Amino acid sequence: MxxxxxxxxxxxxxxSFDELYIECPVCTKPVCWKHRVQVSYQNGGVGHExxxxxxxxxxxxxxxxxSRYLMDDKQWCSITDEKPFTCSECLExxxxxxxxxxxxxxxxxxxxxxxxxxxxxxEKGFIADAKRCLNEQSQDALSIYHETTFExxxxxxxxxxxxxxxxxxxxxxxxxxxxxxxxxxxxxxxDNKHHSIIYVLVLALFSALESLLHxxxxxxxxxxxxxxxxxxxxxxxxxEFPILKRVCLDILKQEDFLYLKDLxxxxxxxxxxxxxxxxxxxxxxxxxxxxxxxxxxxxxxLPDKPIAEIGSETYNNKKxxxxxxxxxxxxICDTKERVYEALSIELRNRY
Numbered sequence: 001m002x003x004x005x006x007x008x009x010x011x012x013x014x015x016s017f018d019e020l021y022i023e024c025p026v027c028t029k030p031v032c033w034k035h036r037v038q039v040s041y042q043n044g045g046v047g048h049e050x051x052x053x054x055x056x057x058x059x060x061x062x063x064x065x066x067s068r069y070l071m072d073d074k075q076w077c078s079i080t081d082e083k084p085f086t087c088s089e090c091l092e093x094x095x096x097x098x099x100x101x102x103x104x105x106x107x108x109x110x111x112x113x114x115x116x117x118x119x120x121x122x123e124k125g126f127i128a129d130a131k132r133c134l135n136e137q138s139q140d141a142l143s144i145y146h147e148t149t150f151e152x153x154x155x156x157x158x159x160x161x162x163x164x165x166x167x168x169x170x171x172x173x174x175x176x177x178x179x180x181x182x183x184x185x186x187x188x189x190x191d192n193k194h195h196s197i198i199y200v201l202v203l204a205l206f207s208a209l210e211s212l213l214h215x216x217x218x219x220x221x222x223x224x225x226x227x228x229x230x231x232x233x234x235x236x237x238x239x240e241f242p243i244l245k246r247v248c249l250d251i252l253k254q255e256d257f258l259y260l261k262d263l264x265x266x267x268x269x270x271x272x273x274x275x276x277x278x279x280x281x282x283x284x285x286x287x288x289x290x291x292x293x294x295x296x297x298x299x300x301x302l303p304d305k306p307i308a309e310i311g312s313e314t315y316n317n318k319k320x321x322x323x324x325x326x327x328x329x330x331x332i333c334d335t336k337e338r339v340y341e342a343l344s345i346e347l348r349n350r351y
Contacts, residue, residue, distance in 0.1 A: 145211045145215045148208075149336065153208045155204045156205045162197055163325065198325065201329075202325070208336070209260075209332060210229070212336060217233065219343050220237065220238075222238075231252065231261070235249070
């Protein structure tokens with residue numbers, strides 16, 4: 001991967017963007033270049049914000065007219081001394097000048113060096129123990145799945161951060177003589193943003209859980225083929241791994257796990273809109289985590305009749321949904337730590 005710093009710019013091969021993690025110079029949190037936040041500015045530039053502290057990464061000023069300009073991936077890659085970029089305001093060659101309170105001294109970290117961000121002692125212990133016990137091929141596969149688990153959780157964290165900061169007010173303004181498609185375009189756009197973020201968040205969490213199952217399969221040498229690894233595998237863990245088996249059985253019984261699994265099925269197989277998803281949270285039922293109750297409510301409130309006949313009050317609160325998704329994220333993080341700790345103990349005892 002070719003990386004160089006020139007005039008406070010980061011120039012990278014276009015194909016390498018997905019493999020970059022950049023340390024934010026303000027809060028020092030790792031930011032995946034692929035999943036950074038993009039923010040549009042009035043002059044047409046695109047800024048790249050740190051999802052943690054909201055500091056922008058890679059912005060410049062035109063030295064001629066002093067207008068703020070931020071560039072997208074293609075523009076970053078194409079700027080060279082022989083092929084300068086033209087400022088859209090004054091049409092002069094853009095000479096990058098970093099903002100006064102921003103020092104673009106970001107640290108670029110290759111994807112293979114993600115362990116630099118792995119600080120949990122249990123996780124490090126599990127990886128070290130597993131690599132001592134496995135053959136080279138299994139070690140490589142385990143490393144891939146371990147990276148995938150880490151990346152999916154970071155992606156979920158990023159999506160959750162955006163979701164929690166979105167407006168929680170009514171996203172649709174529906175009067176008695178208007179249906180869904182007559183609503184204000186701005187509100188529809190807001191609701192679509194909620195839907196897309198929730199969709200990615202849920203799939204990222206479930207994908208992290210799936211890659212964690214692959215790690216268990218490899219570390220315990222269960223011998224399951226890739227397409228046979230699913231949550232039912234946790235019921236079949238041999239008795240020779242008593243600590244891990246006890247942890248996994250406890251995970252399967254948790255309502256957070258049942259909720260996440262069912263929510264994933266709702267979003268992927270039934271293609272429900274966020275409107276219907278929100279409706280399930282506005283009506284009382286025994287537990288907010290009961291998956292079949294949620295499913296029944298969602299199906300019940302997929303209306304054939306105009307939305308106005310149901311009432312706009314049905315869709316006025318996303319706060320509960322956000323908090324429930326946050327609990328799902330916390331559940332996955334806690335599950336990861338418990339599984340790594342159990343695996344580390346089992347591997348040390350066995351080998």
